[in-house]
Amino acid sequence: QPINRLTVPNGTLLMTSLQSFDSLLKDIHKKDAPYKLALLRAKASFSGLWVYREDHTEVRILGALAKIAPAFLTLDGVGEAIREMEWGSDLKVESAKKAHGRLETREVTMTEGNAEIPYSFEMPKWWEMREGVTIPAIPVGKPKESGKGYVPERNPYFKKFTTRTMRPVIDFDTCVKCTLCWIQCPDSCFDVMPDGTYDANMEACCGCGVCEAVCPVEHCITMVNESVFDDNASQWEMWRKDKGGYKTWMTSKIGDKNATVRSHGFRFRGQYEKELETNLDAGGVEITAGIPGENAQHKTV
Known part of the structure; x- marks a missing residue:
């Protein structure tokens, strides 16, 4: 901090954003030397331990660098490197070329930027x-009811739901x-219920979307937007007490198109490749995430 701290005088700061230059400069601190701000129009990538988002960020950055410093890195060299790499493909080469052609650059003077210290x-x-401090290990879990089901022990103080932007809504009738949800969940938020279905404990769920x-x-x-929920009550208990009422509640949640827009992650294997092919001409701006290399078009029972 600030983001331009290491930018040398008359150097270039490369950013990926959908914001305008003027909007970005409201947040970027002033610098005691002029520099260039290079902008690659793109959504922010969301990736980490739980969510794998492949939106060609790495090759698009390489394509942009080839335009910023052609004496250091050529576009042809970028294409050759992509094809030689294990993760390379002609599709990624095309993404790098489009980033090279669409990179925008603006001169930033010493008087521009956020004046805050x-x-x-x-x-x-x-x-x-x-x-x-010493944090005790989490003990082994226990059965849920009459020896059936399983509830893992969880840290009583670390409630991961506070950072959640989405939560899973589960149709227990079709489970x-x-x-897979129980095994793949990175936070062990699923309880095994007495009937063999799986209920997400909403105090342990971080909303990564891997289960979906x-x-x-x-x-x-x-996955449904967190803003449409009022509590962390058990969905399975709601379903067990009133299956018809739960069906109505569930349908209202997942039927709200505004509430089911993903903030990160992907809905099915192959979604990324499918959307990339149809949105390549847009430079990947509207692409959502997916897993590279998968061929499934959608889920099946």
């Missing part, structure tokens, strides 16, 4: 640090008890 702090010396992506049954799990 960047936040700074001094790291403590090792002899100034306080004593550490085939395949165990791995579920083999279409619409059995649907």
Whole structure:
């Protein structure tokens, strides 16, 4: 911090964003030397331990760099490197070329930018640090009811739902008890219910969407915007008490098109490739995520 701190005088700061130059400069701090701001129009990538999002960011950045510093990196060289790499493909070469052609650059003067003083702090010396704390291990879980089902033990203090932007809504009537959501969940948020179905514990769920992506049954799990929910109540308990009422509730949640727009992740294997092919001419701006190399067009029972 700030984002342009390491940019040398008359150097170039490369960013990926859908915002305009003027909008970005409202947040970028002023610098004591002029520089260039290069903008690659793209959505922010969301990726990490739980969600794999492949939107060609790496090759598009390489294509942009070839335009910024052609003496250092040529577009032909980028294409050759992509094809030689294990992750290479002609589709990615095309993405790099489009990024090269569509890169926008703007001169930024010393008078432009956010005038606020960047936040700074001094790291403590090792002899100034306080004593550490010990966090006990999480014990093994236990059966749910009369020896049936299974509930994993969870940290009673670490509630991951506070950072969630989406949550899974589950159709227990169509669940085939395949165990994939339970196995693949990175936070062990699924409880095994006495009937063999799986209920997401909403205090442990971080909303990554992996369960929806791995579920083999279409619409059995649907990620829905967190803003349409009022509590973290058990969906399975609601379904067990009133299956008809739950069906009505579930249908209203997953039927709201605004509430089911994904903020990250993907809905099925192969979604990324499918959308990339149809949106390539747009430079990938409207592409959502998926898993490369998968051929499935949609889920099947």
